[in-house]
Amino acid sequence: xxxxxxxxxxxxxxxxxxxxxxxxxxxxxxxxxxxxxxxxxxxxxxxxxxxxxxxxxxxxxxxxxxxxxxxxxxxxxxxxxxxxxxxxxxxxxxxxxxxxxxxxxxxxxxxxxxxxxxxxxxxxxxxxxxxxxxxxxxxxxxxxxxxxxxxxxxxxxxxxxxxxxxxxxxxxxxxxxxxxxxxxxxxxxxxxxxxxxxxxxxxxxxxxxxxxxxxxxxxxxxxxxxxxxxxxxxxxxxxxx
Amino acid sequence: xxxxxxxxxxxxxxxxxxxxxxxxxxxxxxxxxxxxxxxxxxxxxxxxxxxxx
Numbered sequence: 376x377x378x379x380x381x382x383x384x385x386x387x388x389x390x391x392x393x394x395x396x397x398x399x400x401x402x403x404x405x406x407x408x409x410x411x412x413x414x415x416x417x418x419x420x421x422x423x424x425x426x427x428x429x430x431x432x433x434x435x436x437x438x439x440x441x442x443x444x445x446x447x448x449x450x451x452x453x454x455x456x457x458x459x460x461x462x463x464x465x466x467x468x469x470x471x472x473x474x475x476x477x478x479x480x481x482x483x484x485x486x487x488x489x490x491x492x493x494x495x496x497x498x499x500x501x502x503x504x505x506x507x508x509x510x511x512x513x514x515x516x517x518x519x520x521x522x523x524x525x526x527x528x529x530x531x532x533x534x535x536x537x538x539x540x541x542x543x544x545x546x547x548x549x550x551x552x553x554x555x556x557x558x559x560x561x562x563x564x565x566x567x568x569x570x571x572x573x574x575x576x577x578x579x580x581x582x583x584x585x586x587x588x589x590x591x592x593x594x595x596x597x598x599x600x601x602x603x604x605x606x607x608x609x610x611x612x613x614x615x616x
Numbered sequence: 617x618x619x620x621x622x623x624x625x626x627x628x629x630x631x632x633x634x635x636x637x638x639x640x641x642x643x644x645x646x647x648x649x650x651x652x653x654x655x656x657x658x659x660x661x662x663x664x665x666x667x668x669x
Contacts, residue, residue, distance in 0.1 A: 393635075400667065401667065402665060402666065402667055402668060403665075403666060403668050403669040404652040404662070404663055404664070405664040405665075405666060406652075406657075406663050406664075406666050407658070407661060407662050407663075408660065408661045409659065409660025409661060443659070444659055444660030444661075445649075445658070446658050461648070461658050466647055466648045467647050467654070467658060468647075469647065469655070470660060471647075472647045472656050472657070473656065475658070475660075476656065476660060479660070484639075489637070491649075523666075524666070524669075527664050527666055530631045530654070530662075530664055531662050531664065534655060534656050534662045535656075535662065537656075538656050596664070605659065611652060612668075613652065615618070
């Protein structure tokens, strides 16, 4: 009986220890998507007085006039042969991934006329991230940015810089501004839509959308010099190592 | 005898659970779609694996 009790104590202690260790070493994966790309040639007919009054029409705009990165990999590849499309069961090298990123950035500008334009009311009304990337993706919140460390922001910037965005703070290449932008649409703590800044050196993580023209939310936001993009976020708890 | 068998079973279950979790992570190539290892991914996302504080 004593031996059984001793074994039980050891097992319980081990389980408790494992849980305590897991709590101390909890990890997560934070995924920050590439910007969702607006087809501004089509979007220019949807804003202001043309902004739809019914939700189905708004969702149709998001479904049909915004492209995810992987769509552009495929549609750009014929004219940008440096793009390597991933085949099932194979993984690309970091150099190939970086080249893909640069080529999509170029293609989005040269082939699709990338402009950092969007309709804030549309971002507010439609679940961009859920519709384009899946139900567990969402807009970043003020709490998300507050929970990330300086090292996380630095890693994000370094990764994009290594992918060819050598000019995160201004560029001689117009094509670099959209895909490398760290200014994002964000859901603020008060529920409103604001601009988040993922830059390592940001002085303010959250600020009003850069609109100084007095425009309404259903008007086109051109950014007033800021490239504000829809990057989505997904946070996943990971098993302890 | 039964006690020891039960204990052994418990330990095996715990070990299998841990091993499965590690293989799931180790089996994901860094740049592959859906991979949860830090870095740039095929879909253009940047993944940051971090400790939760």
